[in-house]
Amino acid sequence: MHPLDAVSDSVLNPRDHRAVMLNTGRLVGHVERAGYSLRVGHDLAETAPIFGLSNAPLAVMADPAVHAGMPETTLTVTLWKDGEPQGCAAIRRVWVDFLPTDLETLRYWYGEQTPPEGVRCSIPDADWLAEIYSCWTAWSCSFHIHREAQKARGVTEALIRIAHALSLTKWDWRWLLGRGKSGVIARFPFEVYGANHVSPGLFLLDRDEQPDADHPHFLMGVRRASFTAQAAHAYYGDPLQKIGIPPALRPKTEES
Amino acid sequence: MSRNGGIAKTYAAALIARTAPNTGVTLKMLANKTGYSEDTLQRGRDDLTTISAELIREVDAALSAFGFPGLITETYGCPPGGTQPASPLSPPEAVAPADVCWWATHEGTLHTAALGHAEFARRYLDLPATTEADPRKFAIEHMGWLAVTRSTDGSLRLDGRADRAAPEAIERLADWLDGQREAVVRAPMFDQRPASAVALAQQLRSLAAPETVPATWQPERLAEDQIADADAAQLWRAVHDAGIERAHLVETAGRLGVLDRCALFVIDGDAVVSADLGRGLFVDRSVVGRNVMSRRDVGYAQMLRAHALQAKAAPSNYLIGRAEGGSYRRLAFGQQTSRNTWQCMTMVYAVDKPADFQPLR
Numbered sequence: 001m002h003p004l005d006a007v008s009d010s011v012l013n014p015r016d017h018r019a020v021m022l023n024t025g026r027l028v029g030h031v032e033r034a035g036y037s038l039r040v041g042h043d044l045a046e047t048a049p050i051f052g053l054s055n056a057p058l059a060v061m062a063d064p065a066v067h068a069g070m071p072e073t074t075l076t077v078t079l080w081k082d083g084e085p086q087g088c089a090a091i092r093r094v095w096v097d098f099l100p101t102d103l104e105t106l107r108y109w110y111g112e113q114t115p116p117e118g119v120r121c122s123i124p125d126a127d128w129l130a131e132i133y134s135c136w137t138a139w140s141c142s143f144h145i146h147r148e149a150q151k152a153r154g155v156t157e158a159l160i161r162i163a164h165a166l167s168l169t170k171w172d173w174r175w176l177l178g179r180g181k182s183g184v185i186a187r188f189p190f191e192v193y194g195a196n197h198v199s200p201g202l203f204l205l206d207r208d209e210q211p212d213a214d215h216p217h218f219l220m221g222v223r224r225a226s227f228t229a230q231a232a233h234a235y236y237g238d239p240l241q242k243i244g245i246p247p248a249l250r251p252k253t254e255e256s
Numbered sequence: 257m258s259r260n261g262g263i264a265k266t267y268a269a270a271l272i273a274r275t276a277p278n279t280g281v282t283l284k285m286l287a288n289k290t291g292y293s294e295d296t297l298q299r300g301r302d303d304l305t306t307i308s309a310e311l312i313r314e315v316d317a318a319l320s321a322f323g324f325p326g327l328i329t330e331t332y333g334c335p336p337g338g339t340q341p342a343s344p345l346s347p348p349e350a351v352a353p354a355d356v357c358w359w360a361t362h363e364g365t366l367h368t369a370a371l372g373h374a375e376f377a378r379r380y381l382d383l384p385a386t387t388e389a390d391p392r393k394f395a396i397e398h399m400g401w402l403a404v405t406r407s408t409d410g411s412l413r414l415d416g417r418a419d420r421a422a423p424e425a426i427e428r429l430a431d432w433l434d435g436q437r438e439a440v441v442r443a444p445m446f447d448q449r450p451a452s453a454v455a456l457a458q459q460l461r462s463l464a465a466p467e468t469v470p471a472t473w474q475p476e477r478l479a480e481d482q483i484a485d486a487d488a489a490q491l492w493r494a495v496h497d498a499g500i501e502r503a504h505l506v507e508t509a510g511r512l513g514v515l516d517r518c519a520l521f522v523i524d525g526d527a528v529v530s531a532d533l534g535r536g537l538f539v540d541r542s543v544v545g546r547n548v549m550s551r552r553d554v555g556y557a558q559m560l561r562a563h564a565l566q567a568k569a570a571p572s573n574y575l576i577g578r579a580e581g582g583s584y585r586r587l588a589f590g591q592q593t594s595r596n597t598w599q600c601m602t603m604v605y606a607v608d609k610p611a612d613f614q615p616l617r
Contacts, residue, residue, distance in 0.1 A: 002389045003389075004389040004390070004391075004394045004398075005390065005393070007398070008397075010398075011546050011547045014400065014420065014422070017398065018362050018398065018399050018400055021394075021398035021399060022381075022398075022399060025381040025383070025394060025398075025399075026381060026382060028381075028383065028387075028389065029381050029382040029383040029384070029387075030382070032384045032386070032387050033383075033384045037388070131597065133593045133594050133597060134520075134522055134531060134593060134597075134599055135522050135524075135529070135531070135597070136529070171546075172527075172529050172546050172547045174522070174524055174597070224524070224527075225524075225525065
C-alpha cells in the first residue's frame with residue numbers, strides 16, 4: 001500500500017493530523033523524486049529478509065518468529081528501487097500493564113512466548129519508566145537502510161520520519177520506546193527520556209552482549225505529546241534538515 | 257513604483273496560474289497567438305511595463321482558446337468563475353467548453369486548479385508525476401481541502417469529507433458560495449439532492465460549529481442502596497472498602513466477575529484513550545487503543561470524554577443520563593496512576609430497563 005493511502009481513520013486531532021500528514025506527503029514526495037518508492041505493510045515476514053541484508057542480529061520486536069501475525073499492531077515501511085529492497089522500518093504497538101515489570105519479565109518483547117535461555121534484561125532505575133503504566137506503547141527500534149540508499153540526500157531521514165508519523169497518526173500510543181546508542185539519540189527529532197539518566201549497557205537482550213563501553217545502549221522513551229508537537233512542525237517535513245529537535249522547539253537551557 | 261497599480265498582482269497571479277509550469281501554455285505560445293512579443297508579455301507580468309486593457313483581453317482570449325478562461329475576471333477582482341464580459345475576440349462559441357476546478361485549502365484560500373484537482377494537489381505536495389498516490393483523495397481525506405467543480409452547464413459540485421474538512425476551507429468556501437446565489441450545487445459529501453449555493457453555505461458553516469455535549473448527563477453521588485444493579489453495587493462496595501486511591505480497579509472487577517461489563521480508559525492530560533472493553537459490551541472492538549475522539553459519532557465521543565475527565569476530577573461519581581427509550585447510569589471510578597496519567601473504569605447499567613436495552617460503552 002502506498003504510504004499516503006495507509007492511514008484511513010486518524011487518532012490525532014484534525015489540526016495536528018493535517019500538519020503531520022502534510023509533512024508526510026512532502027517526505028514521500030522527496031523519496032519518490034529521488035527515484036525510490038515506498039510500501040506500507042503489516043507483516044514482519046516482509047521486513048525480516050530486508051533486515052537480513054544488514055548482517056546484524058534481528059531485533060526481537062521485528063522477528064516474525066516471535067511476533068507472528070498480529071497485523072493490527074504491526075506497521076512496516078519498505079523502501080524500493082527498481083524492484084530491489086533498499087531499506088525498511090518496523091514498528092510494533094504493544095500493550096503494557098506496568099513497564100518496569102513487563103521489561104523485567106521480558107513479557108514486553110516476548111509476550112506469552114518463553115524467552116530463550118540466557119536472555120536477560122537489567123532494568124535501569126529511572127523515574128520516567130515508572131510513569132509508563134497501563135498504556136499502549138509503540139516500539140520503534142528497527143531500521144535498516146542499504147548503504148547506497150544512505151547516499152541519497154534525505155532518504156534515510158525521510159524513511160525514519162514517515163514510519164514514525166504513520167504510527168503517530170494510526171495508533172494512539174502514549175510512549176514510543178526503543179533502544180538506541182547515545183550518539184544516535186542525541187540526533188533524534190524529539191525530546192528523548194532516558195538518555196541522560198540511564199547508564200550505558202544496562203539494557204541488553206542479546207545473550208552475547210556485555211555491558212561495556214563498546215555497547216552503549218540506552219532504553220529511551222518519547223512522550224506522545226512531545227512527539228506530536230514536533231512531527232507537526234514544518235521542520236519535520238523537510239528531509240534535508242538533519243534529524244534533530246527543531247531549533248524552535250528545543251528546551252531552553254539555563255545559559256539561554 | 258507599480259506601473260499597473262491595483263491590478264499588477266492580480267494579473268500576475270492569474271497569468272502565472274494559467275501558464276507553464278502550472279499549465280502547458282508557455283509565453284511563446286501566447287505571443288504567437290496574440291501578436292505581442294514574449295518579452296512584452298513577461299515584462300507586463302512582472303510589472304515592468306504598462307499593460308493595456310487590450311493586451312489583457314487578447315491574452316484572456318488566447319488562454320480561453322487553450323482551455324484556461326477567466327483571466328479578466330480574476331485580474332479585476334471578480335470572484336473566480338464569475339461571468340466574463342462579452343468580448344468580440346472571444347465569442348462564447350469560440351471557447352471550448354470545459355469544467356473549471358478550484359480547491360478551498362486548509363490555509364483558507366481558494367485556488368484555481370487549472371489542470372484539475374489531482375494535478376494541483378500533486379504539485380502542492382511536490383510529488384513526482386509518476387507517483388502511485390492519489391493526491392486528490394489525500395488532499396480531501398488528510399488535509400481537509402474541499403474540491404469545487406463548475407460544469408459546463410453552470411452547476412457546481414462540491415467534494416470533501418464532512419468530518420475532515422478544515423474550518424478555514426469551510427469558511428472560505430462558504431463565503432464564496434454566498435456570492436454564487438443562482439448556482440445549483442450538488443454535494444455528495446452531504447448525501448442530498450442538489451441545493452442552492454446559499455443553503456449549502458449554511459450547511460457548511462454548521463460543520464465548523466463546535467458540537468455541544470449533550471446536557472442530559474449530570475454527575476451525582478448516590479448512596480449505595482440507590483444503586484439498582486447488583487453487580488454495580490458489589491463493585492462500588494469493594495472499591496470503596498479498599499479506598500478509591502488504593503483499590504486495584506481491574507483486579508477488583510475481575511475478582512468479582514464483572515470485568516466483562518466494564519470499560520477502561522487511560523487519561524493523559526486531556527486525551528482519553530479506550531484501553532479495554534469488556535466482552536459483554538456491544539461495541540465495535542476496533543475502538544480499543546484509540547482516542548475516544550477518533551470515533552465517528554462525535555457527539556457521543558465528546559460525552560464519553562467529558563465523563564472520563566469528570567471522573568478524574570471527582571473520583572467515584574455516578575453520572576446519570578437518559579438513553580433513548582430509557583435511562584441508564586454510568587458508574588465511573590477515576591484513579592491516578594502516575595504523575596501525568598489517570599485511569600477511569602466505567603460500568604453502565606439500566607435503571608428503567610426498556611425491552612430492547614443494550615448496555616452502552
